[in-house]
Amino acid sequence: MADQQQQPSSLPSSRTDDGSGMENRWRDIDRLLLRSGNLVGPGFEPGPELREALENDFRVLVIGAGGLGCELLKDLALSGFGHIDVIDMDTIDVSNLNRQFLFRIVVSFGSIRSSLSSKARAICGWKSCTAVGVDCRMQDVGKPKSEVAAARVMQRVKGVTVIPHFCKIEDKDIAFYKDFQIIVLGLDSLEARSYINSVICGFVEYEEDGSPDLSTIKPLVDGGTEGFKGHARVIIPGITPCFHCSLWLFPPQITFPLCTLAETPRSPAHCIEYAHLIQWGQDRIGEYFDADNPEHMKWIYDQALKRGEQFNISGITYSLTQGVVKNIVPAIASTNAVVAATCALETLKIATMCSTGMDIYMQYTGTEGIYLRTVPHDKDRNCIICSPGVPLEVDKSITLQKFIDTLLKDSRFKLKLSKPSVSYHGNNLYMQAPAVLEEMTRPNLQEQLLRLMGGETSDVLNINDRRLTGVLRVRVTFREGADTIDMDTAGT
Amino acid sequence: MESVSELLTEQEAAIYDRQIRIWGADAQRKLSKARILVVGITGVVAETCKNIVLAGIGSLVLMDDSPMTFEASAANFLVPFDELEGQGNSIATVCASSLRDFNPMVQVSVEEGGISSKPDEFYDRFDAVIMGRSSLTLRTQVNEACRKRPHRVAFYSVDCRGTCGSLFVDLQRHSFTSKKAGDDKAAQQDISFPSLQEALNVPWSSFNKRTSKLLFALRIIDQFEVDVGRRPGQLSSQDLPDLISYRGKMCAIQKVPESFVPDNLLQKLASVGGTELPPVCAIIGGILGQELIKAMSCKGEPLKNFFFFDASDGKGIIECVVPSQMNDH
Numbered sequence: 126m127a128d129q130q131q132q133p134s135s136l137p138s139s140r141t142d143d144g145s146g147m148e149n150r151w152r153d154i155d156r157l158l159l160r161s162g163n164l165v166g167p168g169f170e171p172g173p174e175l176r177e178a179l180e181n182d183f184r185v186l187v188i189g190a191g192g193l194g195c196e197l198l199k200d201l202a203l204s205g206f207g208h209i210d211v212i213d214m215d216t217i218d219v220s221n222l223n224r225q226f227l228f229r230i231v232v233s234f235g236s237i238r239s240s241l242s243s244k245a246r247a248i249c250g251w252k253s254c255t256a257v258g259v260d261c262r263m264q265d266v267g268k269p270k271s272e273v274a275a276a277r278v279m280q281r282v283k284g285v286t287v288i289p290h291f292c293k294i295e296d297k298d299i300a301f302y303k304d305f306q307i308i309v310l311g312l313d314s315l316e317a318r319s320y321i322n323s324v325i326c327g328f329v330e331y332e333e334d335g336s337p338d339l340s341t342i343k344p345l346v347d348g349g350t351e352g353f354k355g356h357a358r359v360i361i362p363g364i365t366p367c368f369h370c371s372l373w374l375f376p377p378q379i380t381f382p383l384c385t386l387a388e389t390p391r392s393p394a395h396c397i398e399y400a401h402l403i404q405w406g407q408d409r410i411g412e413y414f415d416a417d418n419p420e421h422m423k424w425i426y427d428q429a430l431k432r433g434e435q436f437n438i439s440g441i442t443y444s445l446t447q448g449v450v451k452n453i454v455p456a457i458a459s460t461n462a463v464v465a466a467t468c469a470l471e472t473l474k475i476a477t478m479c480s481t482g483m484d485i486y487m488q489y490t491g492t493e494g495i496y497l498r499t500v501p502h503d504k505d506r507n508c509i510i511c512s513p514g515v516p517l518e519v520d521k522s523i524t525l526q527k528f529i530d531t532l533l534k535d536s537r538f539k540l541k542l543s544k545p546s547v548s549y550h551g552n553n554l555y556m557q558a559p560a561v562l563e564e565m566t567r568p569n570l571q572e573q574l575l576r577l578m579g580g581e582t583s584d585v586l587n588i589n590d591r592r593l594t595g596v597l598r599v600r601v602t603f604r605e606g607a608d609t610i611d612m613d614t615a616g617t
Numbered sequence: 618m619e620s621v622s623e624l625l626t627e628q629e630a631a632i633y634d635r636q637i638r639i640w641g642a643d644a645q646r647k648l649s650k651a652r653i654l655v656v657g658i659t660g661v662v663a664e665t666c667k668n669i670v671l672a673g674i675g676s677l678v679l680m681d682d683s684p685m686t687f688e689a690s691a692a693n694f695l696v697p698f699d700e701l702e703g704q705g706n707s708i709a710t711v712c713a714s715s716l717r718d719f720n721p722m723v724q725v726s727v728e729e730g731g732i733s734s735k736p737d738e739f740y741d742r743f744d745a746v747i748m749g750r751s752s753l754t755l756r757t758q759v760n761e762a763c764r765k766r767p768h769r770v771a772f773y774s775v776d777c778r779g780t781c782g783s784l785f786v787d788l789q790r791h792s793f794t795s796k797k798a799g800d801d802k803a804a805q806q807d808i809s810f811p812s813l814q815e816a817l818n819v820p821w822s823s824f825n826k827r828t829s830k831l832l833f834a835l836r837i838i839d840q841f842e843v844d845v846g847r848r849p850g851q852l853s854s855q856d857l858p859d860l861i862s863y864r865g866k867m868c869a870i871q872k873v874p875e876s877f878v879p880d881n882l883l884q885k886l887a888s889v890g891g892t893e894l895p896p897v898c899a900i901i902g903g904i905l906g907q908e909l910i911k912a913m914s915c916k917g918e919p920l921k922n923f924f925f926f927d928a929s930d931g932k933g934i935i936e937c938v939v940p941s942q943m944n945d946h
Contacts, residue, residue, distance in 0.1 A: 196899065199694050203895035220634045223671055226719050230632065281697055352639045353907075448638060455638040458671045459910070462664065462903030466896040470928050473896065487931055 175477050180207035180284075183476055186305040187211045188294060188321060190270040192456050193311025193348050195227040196465030198274055201309070202282040204473050209278075210305070212290040212297070213271040221270075224458035227277040228265040299324055299594075302343075307472055310347045311465065313454065315375060318347060320594055322360070322368035326511040327595020329363045331585070335513040337363030344475050348468040352455045355464035358486040359471050366504035367511035374486070393433065393441040397449045400428035416451050425450060463489050509537055514585040514600025521603045525555055525577060526570040528601075532588065538597065545590045545597075549578055554586075575603050629722065633673055644914035649675050651913040652742060656680045656732050656759070657749030658708045660692030660893040661777040664902025665747060667695070669909055670716050676724040677716065678743070679709040680732060692893040737762060745771035745909060750849050750891065753817075753839040760787060760813040771912050774813070775905050776835075778850065779889030780928035782901035783835055786908060786920050787812060793915045810922055816938045821871035823941065829934040831925040833878045837864050838886055850891020857887045897928050904933075 185206050187197050190213035201209055217228045265273050271289035278287050290297070294317060302308065302324055312318050325345055330338045345360040347368065356374075360367055385391075386399045405414050405425070415421050426446040433441045447453060467487055486502060507515050515537065519528060525547065532538055532545055544557040554569050554577050556562040569577060578584055578601070588597040629645070630637065637645050651674045655662055658681040670677060683689070685706055690696040695715040696708075709727045716725045733755060740746065740763055748756050756774050763770040764787075772787040787810045794803040821833065841856075841863045842849050852860070860883055868875045904924065911917040923936040 200896045200899055203692065203694060219631045222632045222720075223634075223636050223673070226667060226671055229718060230721065281694060444634075444638070453635070453638065456635040457639060457907070457910075458668045459903040459907035462668055462906065463900050466899030466903065467931070469899070470894075470896040470931075 176205055179205040179473075179476060183307070184208045184210065184305045185472060185476075186302070186308045187311060188308065188317075189213055189311030189313070190225075190227075190274040190289075191215065191221065191311060191313065192224045192458075192461040193350065193465045193468075194270070195225045195274055196461050197309055197311050197348075197469060198227070198278045198287065199281075200466050200469035201472060202278050202285040202287070204469060206472075206476075207284065208286050208288075210288045210290065211271050211275055212292065212294060213269070213274075214291070214293045215270050216267050217265045217270055217273065219266055224456055224461055225270070226458070227274045228270070230264060230266075294321060299327075303328065306343065307475055308343060308345050309468055309472055310345065311468075312347075312349070315372075315378075318349075318368050321345070322362075323510055323594035325360075325595075326362045326367050326369075327593075329511070331363070331513040331598065337513070346468045346471050346475070348464040350456065350460045350464050352457065353460055353490060355460045355489045356487060357464050357467040357471065357489075359475070362511050363513070364504070366502050367508060369510040370505035370508040371486075371502060390432065390436050390438060393429070393438060393445055394449050396429040396432040396436070396438055396441055397425065397446050399432055400425045401450050404428050416447075422447060422450065460489065507537075509541065509597060510595060512598060514598050516602065517599050518602050518604050519574070521575055521605060523574050523603075524571055525574050528574050529555070529570075532599070538588075541592055541597065542588070542590045543592050545588045548587045548589070549584070574601070629673065632722075636672065640910075640914055640916055644916045645673065647914045648910060649673055650744075651909075652676045652678075652744050653909070654678045654680065654728075654740075654743040654746045655749070656746065657751050658693070658712055659749045659777070659891075660895060660898035661775055661782065661901045661905070662747065662749040663693040663695045663712060664898045665775070665905045665909070666712065666716055667719060668902060668906025670720045670723050670725070672906070672910055673720065674723055674909075674913065676726070678726055678728050679713050679716075680728045680730075681709040681712075681749075682707050682729060682731070684708070685711050692895045692898050694895075732759060737765060740766050740770050741768070743770055744768075744913060745773065747905070747909070748772075748774040750776050752849055753843050756785075757813050757817070763787075764789060764812055771909075772813070773905060773909065775901060776849075777893045777897050777901055778886055779892060780894060780897060781831060781835075781886065782897050782926040783831060784901060784905055784908070784920070784924040785813060785816070786810065786922050786924075788912055788919055791912065791915075791919060793911070793917060793919065795916070795918050806918070808919070808921065811939050815940050816922060819938050819940055821868075821873045821877065824938075829925045829936055830877075830879060830882055831927065831934075832923060832936055832938075834882045834886055835925075837867055837878060837883070840867065852887045852890050854884070854888045857884055860887055894928065897926070900928075901926060 183206060185201060185208070187194055187201070187209060188211075190198070190211050194211060194213060198209065198211060217225075219230070221228060222230050269289070269291040271291050275287035275289040279285060302321075308321065308325065310318060310321065312321075322345065325343050328341055328343060330341045332338060342361060342363055345362070345368075346357070347360060348357045349355060359365065381395060381398055383403075386395055386403060390396050390399060401414070405412075408428075409424075423443070426441070426443050429441050429446060433439065448455075467489075504511065506512055509515055517531070517535070519531060523531070529545055529547065533542055546556045546558075547554045548556075553562065553566055555566045575582075578586075583600065583602040585598050585600050588599055590597070629649070630642075633645055653669060653674055653676070655666060655677065658666075658679060666677060666679070685696065685708055689708055693708075693712070695712040697711075697715065707727070707729075713725045713727050716723070746759060746763055748759055751759075751774070760772045760774075763772045769789050769791075771789075771791075772785075774785045776783055788808070790807065790809045792805060792807050794805050796803045817836075824832075837860065838852065839849075841847075841860055842852070844863075845859070861880070864878055864883065865875055868877055904920075904926075908920050911919050920935055921937050923938055924933065925936065926933045
């Protein structure tokens with residue numbers, strides 16, 4: 126449209142440049158990106174290039190296409206991000222449909238038949254079903270979540286590209302994650318969060334003074350929900366606490382002591398877990414318990430009921446049995462909506478610096494009224510995942526071999542190491558693999574570590590290990606040992 | 618052979634399993650009888666509709682005759698892009714069609730005409746009314762109409778402007794059960810809400826210093842829009858000088874200093890006009906959706922009675938604005 130070119134402050138054309146008045150589509154986002162103000166982040170420069178960058182230059186990865194994932198994809202696409210990848214290893218289940226709105230349950234009406242069985246009508250069962258339908262189908266159940274979600278978002282928001290990945294996060298090469306500027310998590314497990322946290326923290330390189338090289342930092346926006354409660358937070362590895370530093374924020378996961386299950390059950394869950402964890406192994410020897418097998422679940426339920434009767438515990442239902450055995454997390458749409466949107470907002474802020482970022486953790490509780498609070502935290506300087514150098518004092522005379530032995534005995538690293546390789550400022554001091562490198566670096570094991578480090582009394586070594594997802598950075602400080610001799614004072 | 622109604626419940630039980638584990642089958646049944654009216658469909662209202670439809674309310678009636686435009690679709694996920702091309706459909710019609718896809722078990726329909734022309738008996742068809750962006754005059758009018766009906770019609774009004782969002786709740790007299798921390802059983806409680814007009818009449822001088830500034834800023838904007846006859850959400854930076862002198866007048870009437878309402882807050886709100894940010898709509902829509910579910914299921918303490926949110930600092934604040942003579946719960 127000719128007159129658009131004459132307006133000096135006209136909004137840039139949007140994705141489909143067909144002159145159909147589409148410019149106004151991004152009017153809302155542009156309000157944020159085309160103006161300055163006293164709440165913008167450092168280095169914010171208002172301008173149409175920002176929205177173009179969001180559309181063209183940014184790649185965001187969304188991990189999880191479930192309750193949070195669906196909401197995240199919608200919010201990010203509507204906010205102007207043009208290239209989104211989504212990864213999820215699950216297929217769609219009917220119990221997802223109360224909140225994962227990108228997945229549909231659809232009644233498709235087949236041809237009208239003159240005589241209908243009441244059973245067919247009953248299976249249809251829609252309250253609003255007035256037509257005479259015979260062909261009811263749960264459209265999406267069983268399909269991969271990532272693929273259906275990607276397709277639906279692209280259908281609804283013109284111009285966004287969403288690439289699905291139907292696999293586990295561990296199945297991807299670590300290099301895969303390097304392609305994204307920001308990673309947003311809609312995960313449901315601590316282990317998955319821990320994994321991706323280690324990957325991202327492993328990418329960070331540190332300067333001599335322990336400060337991170339900004340170009341190696343990939344921010345992580347993490348959301349989590351359970352029933353009415355949820356949290357959203359921003360992790361900027363090297364600067365804010367990483368997931369590992371702040372593990373204490375998560376409530377302890379519920380496990381029951383075996384003695385309680387065996388001797389003194391008090392709750393329905395105790396009865397159920399007894400049947401699940403103890404009785405099954407005793408009474409159905411060698412049989413693998415399959416939680417999706419209704420006969421197995423019914424067996425657990427029956428045994429739990431009996432135990433409940435024995436100990437005078439009521440309240441054991443089939444539904445509860447499923448919930449306890451499968452560790453079902455109750456979930457509703459609104460909590461996911463709030464948490465995902467908060468994450469999307471932070472992602473937008475990080476990408477454009479259009480407003481002050483969250484500092485750094487938000488808790489949402491929807492039960493008694495509403496509780497929405499942001500809390501700043503400090504990172505743990507000795508966190509083994511994200512620290513620029515976990516301190517370790519060693520003897521001046523120590524050899525590389527002894528140093529490795531010390532690492533393996535240190536309670537902080539024990540569980541994370543099995544066969545550690547050591548490098549110093551990019552030089553391999555000792556490599557466990559491949560065989561050729563191992564042979565080449567083996568003589569170093571007998572060398573004095575201080576000498577291998579060029580005489581530096583305190584510096585950072587990088588430890589790699591197949592058990593580690595990222596890298597363990599250890600700041601070694603050499604101290605005077607009891608058996609070393611100060612050559613200058615010897616003889617006086 | 619089971620009856621159709623039992624099989625219906627089985628169907629619902631499968632889909633609603635995850636939420637029934639939270640609020641119970643009884644609450645879910647109450648929810649499935651709830652009849653909701655929504656007036657004025659902005660982005661935040663669309664989000665709310667998504668949440669309550671997914672949750673399984675009984676029926677939803679949409680009222681918004683405005684024509685579909687690209688601007689309207691910017692923050693509204695219910696509008697498929699291709700359907701915008703001159704088909705002459707109203708926003709309500711387009712959104713209704715999408716909502717039916719989200720949950721075919723909910724009856725979604727469209728009501729034409731303006732709300733102010735509806736007779737009093739119109740509200741008897743509903744258990745709750747949600748007003749989207751509308752003039753303060755219309756909001757108070759609808760709120761009064763709801764309060765006159767023989768059975769309780771819950772009232773909500775919601776609006777999002779830029780990074781800010783606000784919510785007002787009036788459940789009149791409401792009974793609910795809630796489990797306090799440390800208690801074994803849920804206890805029944807009663808709570809009463811002032812009307813919108815009663816809340817508006819509370820003098821500003823009675824508020825404490827920590828009250829959210831958004832409360833006053835939005836009130837000024839609401840009143841300004843009414844007094845100069847502007848459509849809600851049509852303000853721009855050019856209105857700022859008039860808005861500032863209007864603030865002076867209102868603060869003088871209310872006997873509070875002008876610093877009560879910071880310049881930069883008014884400037885921010887004026888310059889965004891009526892534009893909505895999708896993630897802010899999703900947050901407020903999530904909270905409002907949950908409030909409606911609590912009210913209809915009578916489970917859980919409802920928000921009383923104003924909520925303000927600003928994405929700039931991520932803070933969500935509840936303000937309880939009641940006339941002093943009301944027995945405060």
